[in-house]
Amino acid sequence: MDVSMMHNLTGFGFTAGVLPANCPSRTVLDHVTSKWGVLVLIALSQQSLRWGELRRTIEGISEKMLASTLRTLEADGLVLREAQPTIPPRVDYSLTPLGRELADRLLPLMGWIADNADEIVAGPQRAQ
């Protein structure tokens, strides 16, 4: 599996119309690019985290959305949930091997965004 083919769309089978509607890829894309999906995956890419740590790490996320996002990503097999049957409960979240593969593609993207965000939001003219 060569990396060079990663940039050849033809090799991925969505030559004609980017992606057909109602196909699995669209579903996964929606999950990943959901409002908090990327940030959860990025957060877990560094280390496994507990619920409360995730909540504090991803600034601004609500409990509802954290739970919802984690459930979706877990159902997709991207995030692993490990609950200790202790009192008080302790639950650790981490990436599955599949999730790690995905995160490896997300990190360069996020890195680029972090690097260029200031220029982008400022606008081409004003940045100049």
Add this chain to the structure above:
Amino acid sequence: MDVSMMHNLTGFGFTAGVLPANCPSRTVLDHVTSKWGVLVLIALSQQSLRWGELRRTIEGISEKMLASTLRTLEADGLVLREAQPTIPPRVDYSLTPLGRELADRLLPLMGWIADNADEIVAGPQRAQ
């Protein structure tokens, strides 16, 4: 040491909390991961396209959302809009250099999603 540092978040400057809320990176992330942002950028990564071509290429997008998405991406300096003053009008959309840099990070992601979507939506158990 080439790609490996891409996996070190510290190198990108969002060590502490993934990304601060209300920061430029969040804004750009929201634009890119908007419902149609990724698909528009991917579509334009192969070739510049006219309005109607984009509409047909990105299956399922409405005129309203195509216009909205294009305006956002153009304002961000990621997409270039070139209108010919002819009748009937002809407008070409393409990626700016900045947009191309971004697309180069999006393509591996989309490729991976296309490759693994079937397994993901099927679920780990059933896929097994």
Add this chain to the structure above:
DNA sequence: CAGTATCCCCCCGGATACTG
């Protein structure tokens, strides 16, 4: 052809309260 304008609904997602 390349878009606006308009109507309108769904549901995403936030806030708050509560529980094992």
Add this chain to the structure above:
DNA sequence: CAGTATCCGGGGGGATACTG
């Protein structure tokens, strides 16, 4: 601590009609 339950408002986003 790690969530669920419930309420609720705004706006994301679809469908249709219209225009230069």
